[in-house]
Amino acid sequence: MTSSITDRYAVIGNPVAHSKSPFIHAEFASQTGQQLTYTAELVEIGGVANFVEQFAQQNGKGLNVTVPFKLDAFQLATRLSERAQRAGAVNTLLIQGNEIFADTTDGIGLLNDLTKNHQQTLKHKRILIVGAGGAVRGVLEPLLLEAPESLTIVNRTPSKAEQLAKDFSGFGNIIACDFNQLEGKQFDLIINGTSASLSGELPPLPDNLFTENALAYDMMYGAQPTPFMVWAKQQGASQVHDGLGMLVEQAAESFYIWRKKRPETQGVIKKLREQISQ
Numbered sequence: 001m002t003s004s005i006t007d008r009y010a011v012i013g014n015p016v017a018h019s020k021s022p023f024i025h026a027e028f029a030s031q032t033g034q035q036l037t038y039t040a041e042l043v044e045i046g047g048v049a050n051f052v053e054q055f056a057q058q059n060g061k062g063l064n065v066t067v068p069f070k071l072d073a074f075q076l077a078t079r080l081s082e083r084a085q086r087a088g089a090v091n092t093l094l095i096q097g098n099e100i101f102a103d104t105t106d107g108i109g110l111l112n113d114l115t116k117n118h119q120q121t122l123k124h125k126r127i128l129i130v131g132a133g134g135a136v137r138g139v140l141e142p143l144l145l146e147a148p149e150s151l152t153i154v155n156r157t158p159s160k161a162e163q164l165a166k167d168f169s170g171f172g173n174i175i176a177c178d179f180n181q182l183e184g185k186q187f188d189l190i191i192n193g194t195s196a197s198l199s200g201e202l203p204p205l206p207d208n209l210f211t212e213n214a215l216a217y218d219m220m221y222g223a224q225p226t227p228f229m230v231w232a233k234q235q236g237a238s239q240v241h242d243g244l245g246m247l248v249e250q251a252a253e254s255f256y257i258w259r260k261k262r263p264e265t266q267g268v269i270k271k272l273r274e275q276i277s278q
């Protein structure tokens, strides 16, 4: 099959060279026998609309969208999934003729990692999410639909946490609070959805936040445990995980949107883990 008739997919970002998505989607394609190419494309700031138009003309069928283009992609969509409308940002585009359907798969990616890969149930659990940026906005709906006892959001800029609690109050018991209001509270699951780990920092969380058998989850991943993961272990969390599984699971959901095939994820997570540890 020549490249001119092979369906094309890509991740767009700036920067994007670090992306693991080409590896993940190549694994998914080979596993499910799908003929496609998937590349990482560096797009200049302000250049998303042009890029998508040209990509569509060159047999481009779908895109993943990463920082800083999630909002551009949202605006470019001709049709949005309901969850993307509520999240206000998208990470997956499906190109069909003149139509661009947009969806967000980060939330389902996190949920699948927690429930399938780490065998967690969220029903009746007390959840704390640290951070109130784009990633957190995308995961609130699927987490709340699992009917936890409560979902508390804490953020460095408290007004953003308050806004999120307001926007998602229709989905369950969601509360915003300040870091100092966490004193004396306990949680079964604490998710770090901040980008603090990127700069080697730890959000100002008080001691004794974990219940017995609690799980700590950092959406970030890397060769070494993040400062949040190190802290969580010291604080007695019984399970501590990074966001590598979320990355692969959100990719699997994008792949399903594009190809209507559900790839197996566990083997890909294992291979990626080996790759980033080298």
Ligand code: NDP
Pocket: 106, 109, 130, 131, 132, 133, 134, 135, 136, 155, 156, 157, 160, 193, 194, 195, 196, 197, 198, 201, 202, 203, 204, 219, 220, 221, 243, 244, 246, 247, 248, 250
């Ligand atoms: P945003 O830039 O939208 O939001 C960043 C958030 O982190 C804000 O709430 C910000 O607070 C907070 N923050 C940043 N630095 C600090 C700090 N030093 N101390 C406390 N809070 C801080 O980023 P995203 O929401 O897009 O991404 C967040 C994280 O999630 C990143 O690490 C990203 O890599 C990860 N991610 C992982 C995915 C996966 O598949 N595993 C998918 C998507 C994201 P404030 O509002 O005060 O600025």
